[in-house]
Amino acid sequence: MIKFRVSAVPGxxxxxxxxxxxxxxxxxxxxxxxxxLEADPYNIEQKYDIKxxxxxxxxxxxxxxxIGDWRIRYDIESSEVILYSxxxxxxxx
Numbered sequence: 001m002i003k004f005r006v007s008a009v010p011g012x013x014x015x016x017x018x019x020x021x022x023x024x025x026x027x028x029x030x031x032x033x034x035x036x037l038e039a040d041p042y043n044i045e046q047k048y049d050i051k052x053x054x055x056x057x058x059x060x061x062x063x064x065x066x067i068g069d070w071r072i073r074y075d076i077e078s079s080e081v082i083l084y085s086x087x088x089x090x091x092x093x
Contacts, residue, residue: 004038004076008083015086029067030086036065037074037081061085 008016019026036048041063043050049066053073056062061073061084073085 004081006081012083041081
């Protein structure tokens, strides 16, 4: 099975830094998401709450993974997963 490389755009890093200030338990959620995205970002095994978003262009985060109240939007290019945003579900896309 192919292992995907995960990278993040600067906006994602800013989101993560903001979350770390106010939501200390965010690190295990982030680590869990990275592990899932390295192994199965397309959700081929149908084990995760991953959805391909309709009407979203490449570069805007065509996929969404949900872990609890948290959402991470990302794109997949070849064998790389590019993270775009990390937000609480209460915050709009």
